[in-house]
Amino acid sequence: MLAAIGRAADGPSFLVTQPELPAELFVNAVCQALSLSPVEKQSLLDCDTLGRRCERLLEILDFRILEQTYGAGPGRSDKLH
Secondary structure (H helix, E strand, O other): OHHHHHHOOOOOOOOOOOOOOOHHHHHHHHHHHOOOOHHHHHHHHOOOOHHHHHHHHHHHHHHHHHHHHHOOOOOOOOOOO
């Protein structure tokens, strides 16, 4: 997950992790720190488990990487969320 965050355009420039930091706190902090659209934020809130929230966050980050690589597509602005 840290590699995907590092590749995201708006990802945190640095991330301090502590081994004793609970996974739920870490994932929620990452979700909060990223500049996400309201729809993306809601999709993360709708996840019923921490595992699903991690999966969804990775999907969002992967999509952002594709947007950076190939552009926003026809009919869409080039601005990333």
